[in-house]
Amino acid sequence: MQNKKERVLFAREDIAYRIREMGIEISEYYKGNEIVVISLLRGSFIFTSDLVREIKSPVEVDFMTTASYGDEEVSSGMVNILQDIRTDIKNRDVLIVDDIIDTGNTLSKVIEHLSKKQPKSIKICVMLDKPSRRKVDLQPDFSGFVIPDVFIVGYGLNYGNYYRNIPYIFTFE
Numbered sequence: 001m002q003n004k005k006e007r008v009l010f011a012r013e014d015i016a017y018r019i020r021e022m023g024i025e026i027s028e029y030y031k032g033n034e035i036v037v038i039s040l041l042r043g044s045f046i047f048t049s050d051l052v053r054e055i056k057s058p059v060e061v062d063f064m065t066t067a068s069y070g071d072e073e074v075s076s077g078m079v080n081i082l083q084d085i086r087t088d089i090k091n092r093d094v095l096i097v098d099d100i101i102d103t104g105n106t107l108s109k110v111i112e113h114l115s116k117k118q119p120k121s122i123k124i125c126v127m128l129d130k131p132s133r134r135k136v137d138l139q140p141d142f143s144g145f146v147i148p149d150v151f152i153v154g155y156g157l158n159y160g161n162y163y164r165n166i167p168y169i170f171t172f173e
């Protein structure tokens, strides 16, 4: 796969521009109210760090680590929570931030888990949305780009253990 050609879908500048727009949209939605941003590791670490710097509301950031069982390229539908948040989210506005929504299994499990902690609201923000692959009825509230069914790499997203640090979003041809 490393010998294959990269096809860039979103350049560094496209991503930065879109995230500034998303920051405005999110800031307007929450109208200066405090938000607890919950970033799903590891894929969303770069997106989260860029996004929170474009949000005007006071933001508390926490992290959760999830893992789907089996091959990462084909979601098995089983989602494991490896590390929970530390923040008390009871009666607070929660914004879950993830890199990509594919089948939706991960986010629906995370919502189910966080709902038990009785937050005031839960919204979903993703950088990428692959609606054609959805297996559960779930739409992101804020999304960067809608993409076709292609395997994405870069900007936090891995192939094997690598490429998360690549500053643009690409696919292998």
Ligand code: 5GP
Binding pocket: 043, 068, 072, 075, 098, 099, 100, 101, 102, 103, 104, 105, 106, 107, 150, 151, 152, 153, 157, 158, 159
């Ligand atoms: P789900 O299928 O549960 O919506 O997505 C679960 C996770 O699979 C995502 O958070 C992401 O980590 C991974 N994933 C889904 N699609 C892709 C993709 O195109 N590329 C990479 N690298 N990971 C993906």
Ligand code: MG
Binding pocket: 040, 041, 042, 043, 044, 098, 099, 100
């Ligand atoms: Mg992920």
